[in-house]
Amino acid sequence: MSDKVNLTIDGRKLEAPAGSTILQAAKDANIYIPHLCHNDELKPYGACRLCVVEITHRNRTRIVASCIYEVAEGLEVQTVTERVLNVRKLVIELLLSRNKKSQVLQDIAQKLEVEKSRFELDIKGCILCGMCIRTCKEVVGVNAIGYKSRGFTREVATPFDETPPDCIACGSCAYVCPVDFIQYSEKNGVRTIWNTEFPMQKCTKCGRHIAPVKQLDHFKETLNLPEDHFDICLHCR
Numbered sequence: 361m362s363d364k365v366n367l368t369i370d371g372r373k374l375e376a377p378a379g380s381t382i383l384q385a386a387k388d389a390n391i392y393i394p395h396l397c398h399n400d401e402l403k404p405y406g407a408c409r410l411c412v413v414e415i416t417h418r419n420r421t422r423i424v425a426s427c428i429y430e431v432a433e434g435l436e437v438q439t440v441t442e443r444v445l446n447v448r449k450l451v452i453e454l455l456l457s458r459n460k461k462s463q464v465l466q467d468i469a470q471k472l473e474v475e476k477s478r479f480e481l482d483i484k485g486c487i488l489c490g491m492c493i494r495t496c497k498e499v500v501g502v503n504a505i506g507y508k509s510r511g512f513t514r515e516v517a518t519p520f521d522e523t524p525p526d527c528i529a530c531g532s533c534a535y536v537c538p539v540d541f542i543q544y545s546e547k548n549g550v551r552t553i554w555n556t557e558f559p560m561q562k563c564t565k566c567g568r569h570i571a572p573v574k575q576l577d578h579f580k581e582t583l584n585l586p587e588d589h590f591d592i593c594l595h596c597r
């Protein structure tokens with residue numbers, strides 16, 4: 361059996377590896393599909409629904425999320441149809457209702473010719489894309505944060521809303537957040553994230569703060585590095 365399949369995207373005939381997603385096939389062919397909760401380093405998740413496309417397969421046409429839908433032999437994909445645009449417009453309105461201030465969301469809304477959201481939700485700004493939770497677990501290898509509650513009150517939180525015991529204060533969750541909702545700060549040798557203060561390690565030569573002690577300990581342990589590996593900062597090496 362061939363490990364490639366033939367499909368068309370917007371009328372272009374393409375070959376894509378079996379098991380890959382429509383979004384991946386489109387990216388490889390330089391066809392743009394908007395997306396927010398997809399990252400090549402993370403497992404497909406399908407939370408934001410911005411990446412919807414219209415597919416026709418075996419005489420059936422429907423709307424699917426391209427980041428989780430696998431390519432198939434004979435699949436026909438349309439990335440811009442009236443139906444697709446209507447769904448994307450609704451999705452961006454819903455996302456904007458969760459975070460009006462996000463420049464990323466505003467830019468996507470502008471491209472979709474959506475001026476403002478019809479929905480008013482009293483939400484703090486998280487769009488529930490799950491990038492932070494998945495990065496923490498799948499990339500950093502820690503499980504410090506997760507979802508709590510359901511429906512409109514669903515949010516990302518630390519266990520029991522307390523100091524997260526497994527957090528190493530690496531800031532990856534804040535880094536990947538597409539709407540800059542997760543904040544952290546650094547002051548006087550302390551990084552504060554998830555309402556918790558994490559002391560930072562000082563370079564033994566220049567005194568510069570390198571990174572949170574917990575983060576460096578995590579790296580030493582997982583990468584089997586010598587105990588003094590991070591005693592000196594990169595500038596002094």
Ligand code: FES
Pocket residue numbers: 394395396397398405406407408409410411412425426427428
């Ligand atoms: S990128 Fe596909 S659902 Fe978010």
